[in-house]
Amino acid sequence: MLFRCLTSLAVCAMLDVPQAAVAQASGAYPSRPITLVVPYPPGGAADQFARSLGHALGERLGQSVVVENRPGANGNIGSAYVARRQAADGYTLLLGSASTLTINPNLYADIGYDPVKDLQPITLTHQMPNVLVVSSKTPYKRVADVVRAAKANPGHIAFGSAGYGNTMHLAGVLFQRQAGIKLVHVPYKGGAPALMDVLAGTIPMMFNNLPALVPLKDSDKVRLLAVADTKRSPVLPKVPTFAEEGLPGVVSVVWNGILVRRGTPQAIVDRLNWEMGSILKSPAFRQPLEAQGYEVLSSTPGEFEALIKKDLANMHKLTKEAGMKIN
Structure with missing residues (x-):
């Protein structure tokens, strides 16, 4: 299933090595501030999680961790910056995602880096479902309303995303395929600006990460129609899954x-x-983020790398079937 990270893989044991031994083996590291590169604009769900993690990591390491946003090309610019232009010394970290590590390599002729050869996984951090959100200025109150309108006007109803080939875009592709409809994709430079246009009614709808939408669950400007997951979210208990809406x-x-x-x-x-x-693994860190809709994860480097390789193959099949390619 699209972008699904199996819990049995993602929530796993850390290295069974005493903390003192790990710290001693790494010598004086870190002796100066660390940069955490987020390859997306500020304000999105990924950026918010990175800032929380960066603050906590800085406290543990005794050095500041500065979040640096380097958006562009659906995350390729920031990712290539870390993978090819920064020293392999642990002072520049990258927040990677299913988009930058498994989808983009199958979409672009040249993304500027190889996710397996150029990048060393550290740990999985979190996962989050995409959610179909519509402007309250539209008449859509159920998924069936969108499907009905799209079938009556094929190729005329727009949906936004964080960019071509982004997981939000592919969620829309999957929705169209399963529902037998045709929508018009409007790519933005990030999920936050796309959501702003949904709030304003400039575009009728989009798929967005759940944490970005939790603050809007009681808003009169949007409606949250369905969660693209196999289960309802505990933070949006009233929002059905697509399966419950007839599109499993x-x-x-x-x-x-x-x-x-x-x-x-x-x-x-x-x-x-x-x-x-x-x-x-700390409840003090997990609980506030879980209340925002993030599912906090952890893994060994090897388990994270195995997931990247597995999903690279899965995304190759999906993008090829969908005929998606960017030269």
């Missing part, structure tokens, strides 16, 4: 994780994995 094949759950440039010393990789794993 619409499942779009997006995973994210932290990586560094390949070649970073193993001791630093182990240190970062240990420290982040401790944060991600």
